Amino acid sequence: MNRRVKIVPTILLLLGALYSLAPVVWLVFASTKGPGELFTTFSGLPSLNGGFLENVRALNEYGDGRFWTWTLNSLIYAGGGALLTVVVSAACGYAMAKYRFHGRKLILGSLLAGVLVPGITLSIPQYLLLSSTGLVGTYWSVILPSVISPYSIYLCQVYAQASIPDEMLEAGRVDGAGEFRMLWSIGLPVMMPGLVTVFLLQFIGIWNNFLLPYIMLADDDRFPLTVGLYSLLNRGASQPALYTLVITGALLSIIPIFALFLFLQRYWKLDLIAGGVKG
Amino acid sequence: MSTLPGLSRRRRRGPGAAPYLMAAPAVLLFIAFFLIPIGYAIWLSLHAMRVRGRGLGVRTEVFVGMENYLTAITDSAMYEALVRMLAYGVIMVPVTMGLALSFALMLDVPRAGLKGFSRLSIFLPYAVPGVIASVLWGFTYLPAVSPVHRASAEAGLPAPDFFGDVSIYFSIANIAVWGSVGFTMVVLYTALRAMPAEIYEAAKIDGASEWQIAWKIKIPLLAPALVMTSVFSLIGMLQVFSEPNTVKSMTNAITPDWVPLMRIYQQGFIENDIYLSAATSVLLALVTVALSLAALAVFRFRARRSS
Numbered sequence: 001m002n003r004r005v006k007i008v009p010t011i012l013l014l015l016g017a018l019y020s021l022a023p024v025v026w027l028v029f030a031s032t033k034g035p036g037e038l039f040t041t042f043s044g045l046p047s048l049n050g051g052f053l054e055n056v057r058a059l060n061e062y063g064d065g066r067f068w069t070w071t072l073n074s075l076i077y078a079g080g081g082a083l084l085t086v087v088v089s090a091a092c093g094y095a096m097a098k099y100r101f102h103g104r105k106l107i108l109g110s111l112l113a114g115v116l117v118p119g120i121t122l123s124i125p126q127y128l129l130l131s132s133t134g135l136v137g138t139y140w141s142v143i144l145p146s147v148i149s150p151y152s153i154y155l156c157q158v159y160a161q162a163s164i165p166d167e168m169l170e171a172g173r174v175d176g177a178g179e180f181r182m183l184w185s186i187g188l189p190v191m192m193p194g195l196v197t198v199f200l201l202q203f204i205g206i207w208n209n210f211l212l213p214y215i216m217l218a219d220d221d222r223f224p225l226t227v228g229l230y231s232l233l234n235r236g237a238s239q240p241a242l243y244t245l246v247i248t249g250a251l252l253s254i255i256p257i258f259a260l261f262l263f264l265q266r267y268w269k270l271d272l273i274a275g276g277v278k279g
Numbered sequence: 280m281s282t283l284p285g286l287s288r289r290r291r292r293g294p295g296a297a298p299y300l301m302a303a304p305a306v307l308l309f310i311a312f313f314l315i316p317i318g319y320a321i322w323l324s325l326h327a328m329r330v331r332g333r334g335l336g337v338r339t340e341v342f343v344g345m346e347n348y349l350t351a352i353t354d355s356a357m358y359e360a361l362v363r364m365l366a367y368g369v370i371m372v373p374v375t376m377g378l379a380l381s382f383a384l385m386l387d388v389p390r391a392g393l394k395g396f397s398r399l400s401i402f403l404p405y406a407v408p409g410v411i412a413s414v415l416w417g418f419t420y421l422p423a424v425s426p427v428h429r430a431s432a433e434a435g436l437p438a439p440d441f442f443g444d445v446s447i448y449f450s451i452a453n454i455a456v457w458g459s460v461g462f463t464m465v466v467l468y469t470a471l472r473a474m475p476a477e478i479y480e481a482a483k484i485d486g487a488s489e490w491q492i493a494w495k496i497k498i499p500l501l502a503p504a505l506v507m508t509s510v511f512s513l514i515g516m517l518q519v520f521s522e523p524n525t526v527k528s529m530t531n532a533i534t535p536d537w538v539p540l541m542r543i544y545q546q547g548f549i550e551n552d553i554y555l556s557a558a559t560s561v562l563l564a565l566v567t568v569a570l571s572l573a574a575l576a577v578f579r580f581r582a583r584r585s586s
Contacts, residue, residue: 009391016382017393017400020461023415024403026426030418038424092305099298107302114313116571117564124547124560125316128323148308179297208408210521211540215548226410226521233414234528247418250411257406265399 024254031055031251035241055248062232067249069221070228074207074253076139077224081146082202086195088147093156094187098169114150127215141216142224146206152198159194160187196267207257225253317564324348324558347558357559360542363448367538368516370452375512378456379463380505384493386464387471398468402461409458413525416454421529442532451533454522459515463508470504471497510574517567520544539563 030038034051059067096104126145130136135144164187172182188195210226217223223231229249236242327343330336351357382401386394404412418424420441428438441450478500482492498505520540527533535549536542543563547556 004390005392006388006390009385009388010393013382013385013391013393013397013401016378016460017397020401020404020457023412023419023457024407026419027415030424088304088308091301095298095301099294101294101298104298107306110309110314113568114309116568117313117317122313122316122564124543124553124556125320125323126312128553128557129316129319144308145312148305148312150309150313153305179294180301183301204406208406210408210410210524215544226408229414230410230525233525237528243418243424246414250414254407254411258403261403261406262399 027247027251027254031244031248033244035244038244038247052248055244056252059245059248059252062245063220066220066228067252070223070225071253071256073139073222073228074224074226077142077146077209077213078203078207080139081143081206082199084143084147085149085152085202086199089149089152089156089198090188090191090195091183092153093158094160094164094183094191096153097157097160098164098166098187111150111153115154123212123215126212130216136216137218137222139222142213142222145212146202146209149202149205152202155198155201156191156194159191163194164190193267196264200264200267203260204257225249229253320557320561323554324561327554343554347555348562350555351559351562354542354559356536357539357542360536360539364516364519364538366448367452367455367519368513370448371455371519372509372512372516374452375456375459375463376505376509378460379467379508380498380501382460382464383467383471384497386468387493387497388489398465402465404458405461407458409454409521410525412454412458413522416450416457417526417529420450420526442530444532447530447532451519451522451526454526455515455519459512463512466508467501467504470501474500506574506577510571513570513574514567517563517570 029046032046032048032052032055034047034049034054037047037049037051092107095101096108122145127136130141130145135141168186168190169182172186177185207224208226209224210230213222213224213227214230217227220228220231229246232242232249233246236246324347325342325344326340327347328338329341329343331339331341382397385391386398407415419426422428422438425441427441431438440446474497478496479492482496487495518540519538523533523537524541527535527537536545539559540563543556543559546559547553
């Protein structure tokens, strides 16, 4: 039997990896260049004149550490929003998977329609509505619209259906456990791998979101990283020195999410997403 | 069955209000952030600000019926934005799907090398926000900074123009492709892994090559997953915003109303006509829903035929 590695698929996969990593490698190189070097030295190679630390220092000083405020804000929006999504979606998904009650069909149908309505075109009406309640510009204006995710509820329902046996709940009832007690001590532990996936998908979704915070927020101090770096880039069009800050900021902003990704890799249940796709 | 009277009474009582309470937070949020905004957008789209009375008059909100919708569909800037979005989508959707499918099939080939490394590398851009990806790629397009420009100058070749009349569509599509191939690939690959290996055994015994197995067996089996991921991709096309909006600050090739969502933003926030903006939003949402429902119908039809 031929044990040799197949050459053609391996090369194609490597080309794919190269395409995916090349801009990140460029970013690493570019962040080592001081403001004077960015436009004058070849960007395919790093610069070894200590430019990186210089750039981090400049970024740190920009607007009294505004970059770190944006980072913290991104963590608040993505972490808080994803956590709330998991709580809300797990309870709703569990209820729809494990009980037959009046209005269940209506909720299911509405959620399906909700999956189809693009969240992003909702942002403008959401802005208009929130501006009449005075919430626009607050942390809540970005967190609350992100919490409701029909897709997350759908995934929780699919997962609860597949992983929680009815016999376990029957046994719990015979032992006299209340319905909420069973959700807490039987349902949630069994659903945990699915909930981690929902958390990660939602965390990345909110972390990457641009339009919603872009519309909702006007105050620099509330910006997440995406909107903050965008505003910095816009200013860079007239002040090219800011470009090095944008580049360094972009690199620093993707490091934590890459780390989270690599660290949590084995906790992902991607077959759950594919299962959702298969319906 | 138990004959203890207390126990059977408990059993018969059922879950009571529990499921309602569990579903309540989600339902309330759904009403607050989906149904009410949709209703409000429709209400706004049927109204406009008008000056009433003589002289200075008073600006009041009045019902105007379909007027905003008429303005929206005859808006030539919107028409141009739609054409640009389609040009972008004609590149982005097939390239994303083609690359994702090829990579998924390559990953599924026995004895392909470096699978773990390439799968992770191709998936990583999914974690990069669209704005950051646009910053990244934008700099590599910018003549003053681009490594491509520098390399072609050193090789004595003419410098490529990434912001040309035609090339701009490829440049913007490339950013979206880069960010979404990995996710689509993983969904397709996972669907492939879930298929029983016996399906391929018979084909192998008959002497089918990997290529034939991929083309004649794997791709047809992937049809439902392909339809669904294509729909995600199409919806992504309709919602394209952050890539051109970010690259806009680096070139004049991108106007402030380059794609529909940018046009809607402009109507609502620059021209301050939230009524027209709402009408256009409703139209865009309708197109998205129609497209999704059509794809879902195809998906259901295929699923029924194969079962």
